[in-house]
Amino acid sequence: MALSNEIRFSKKRTWSHDLPISYLMQQGVENPGVLSLAAGLVDQNSLPVxxxxxxxxxxxxxxxxxxxxxxxxxxxxxxxxxxxxxxxxxxxxxxxxxxxxxxxxxxxxxxxxxxxxxxxxxxxxxxxxxxxxxxxxxxxxxxxxxxxxxxxxxxxxxxxxxxxxxxxxxxxxxxxxxxxxxxxxxxxxxxxxxxxxxxxxxxxxxxxxxxxxxxxxxxxxxxxxxxxxxxxxxxxxxxxxxxxxxxxxxxxxxxxxxxxxxxxxxxxxxxxxxxxxxxxxxxxxxxxxxxxxxxxxxxxxxxxxxNLYYDHVDYLRSVYREKRDCMLDSAETYFSKFRNVHWIHPRGGLYVWMTLSESIETGFQSPLFQKAIHQDKVMYVPGELCYAFDQGIDSSEQPVIQKNHMRLTFGVQNIEGIREGMKRLSDAVKSFI
Missing domain, CATH: 3.40.640.10 (Type I PLP-dependent aspartate aminotransferase-like (Major domain))
Incomplete structure (x- = not known):
């Protein structure tokens, strides 16, 4: 009797497929030269060696x-x-x-x-x-x-x-x-x-x-x-x-x-x-x-x-404060000229949340994301990934997921990389304004 090649995975495996973090990592690897404003990594040079x-x-x-x-x-x-x-x-x-x-x-x-x-x-x-x-x-x-x-x-x-x-x-x-x-x-x-x-x-x-x-x-x-x-x-x-x-x-x-x-x-x-x-x-x-x-x-x-840990945290705060300020200054320089574009000024953490005009979608399959990755060589996290989808109700009853946001991180890039990344991103967005 022939053996079946079918694998019957558990429901948990079925529920866990196609996670966005895997796609983001794949895009980073497959598109060399892309400046990542997406990866939630920490500053490489600040690690406590x-x-x-x-x-x-x-x-x-x-x-x-x-x-x-x-x-x-x-x-x-x-x-x-x-x-x-x-x-x-x-x-x-x-x-x-x-x-x-x-x-x-x-x-x-x-x-x-x-x-x-x-x-x-x-x-x-x-x-x-x-x-x-x-x-x-x-x-x-x-x-x-x-x-x-x-x-x-x-x-x-x-x-x-x-x-x-x-x-x-x-x-x-x-x-x-x-x-x-x-x-x-x-x-x-x-x-x-x-x-x-x-x-x-x-x-x-x-x-x-x-x-x-x-x-x-x-x-x-x-x-x-x-x-x-x-x-x-x-x-x-x-x-x-x-x-x-x-x-x-x-x-x-x-x-x-x-x-x-x-x-x-x-x-x-x-x-x-x-x-x-x-x-x-x-x-x-x-x-x-x-x-x-x-x-x-x-x-x-x-x-x-x-107490070496606490000294390191004080140092990190100064490093990230400078990088946050650089991203916010770059946002003002490159994005303030666009209508209906605004962003949150975070008092800590590693992220800046940017909102575009409602007519501009930012998802993986959107023209903006594709242009940013392949032409302008910059990557962000589409904001729509951060909104929940309730599996317990019909899709017609779901609240409308907002698709015009971007999560930007200043954690991994240096000051020059942040400035250049924000400039490249503004070039990509400019095409759709």
């Missing part, structure tokens, strides 16, 4: 410590690092661990915050469950949710972030449709959001907890607070997290990463959650990897313990 080298040498000067770093770690992460992370968190919040209601048992170290986002989705969301997100929001997390078969529903935003009146009315609508029981999560990037660069106002950080608790009628609706860019603040201080206003510590789940503020190659992030949620994540993580890279955790612990 000497700090990491010193931490490595310090670690390996003690054979016992070196062997510990080379051994398996624990699923939750190195206890010494988690103690340092607890201190790090209290410094950022300007509150004691007791005031925050957090101990080391509430912290889990992960392979970047992306793993924490993925693990949390796995333990909280069944296919058909609902996650509410800002419009726009981090498009890679939209891919995570899509891969879990979750429904993703957008909530309106303004210059102060997600609108609480819109969030409340969305939850009210879902209750009227008998779907409130499927709502599991509200996802927010509080500081300098990828892609918009906006931050949720402090007042709304307080309010969103009340909204989530108000509608937690049949089960707890969690707030997932993604603080990937928290420490990259250029105008003003670090803001208190949503989690810092959660008096019970049961509603908000917080995650941060050291990829943007230190080194993405170490792949270290962490999350803070209730002990119940931590237990669920730890069980899932134990099945996946037995624990994140032990060596990286020891290197980061050394940088935190010796």
């Amino acid at each position: 000497s700090i990491t080298k010193n931490a490595f040498e310090s670690l390996f000067s003690d054979s016992g410590a070196a062997r510990e770093a080379l051994q398996y770690g624990t699923t939750a992460g190195s206890l010494s690092l988690r103690k340092l992370l607890l201190t790090h968190l209290t410094n950022l919040e300007q509150k004691s661990a007791e005031e925050l209601g957090v101990t080391v048992d509430n912290l889990i170290v992960t392979t970047g915050s992306q793993q924490y986002l993925s693990l949390l989705g796995e333990v909280l969301l069944d296919p058909g469950d609902i996650c509410l997100v800002a419009a726009p929001t981090y498009f890679v997390f939209l891919g995570v949710l899509q891969g879990l078969g979750a429904r993703i529903i957008s909530v309106d935003t303004d210059e102060s972030g997600m609108r609480m009146d819109s969030l409340d009315s969305t939850l009210e609508m879902l209750e009227s449709q008998g779907q409130l029981d499927r709502v599991k999560m509200i996802y927010l990037v509080s500081d300098y959001e990828n892609p918009s660069g906006l931050s949720l106002s402090v007042e709304r950080r307080k309010q969103v907890i009340g909204v989530a608790q108000k509608w937690s009628k049949q089960h707890r609706i969690h707030i997932l607070e993604d603080l990937a860019y928290r420490e990259l603040c250029y105008d003003g201080p670090v803001l208190p997290s949503i989690r810092s206003f959660d008096k019970t510590g049961e509603t908000v789940i917080l995650t941060q990463t050291f990829s943007k503020s230190f080194a993405p190659g170490l792949r270290v992030g962490f999350g803070v959650a209730s002990k119940q949620v931590c237990a669920a994540i730890s069980d899932k993580k134990g099945n996946d990897d037995f624990g994140s890279t032990n060596m990286s955790q020891h290197i980061l612990a050394n940088a935190l313990r010796e």
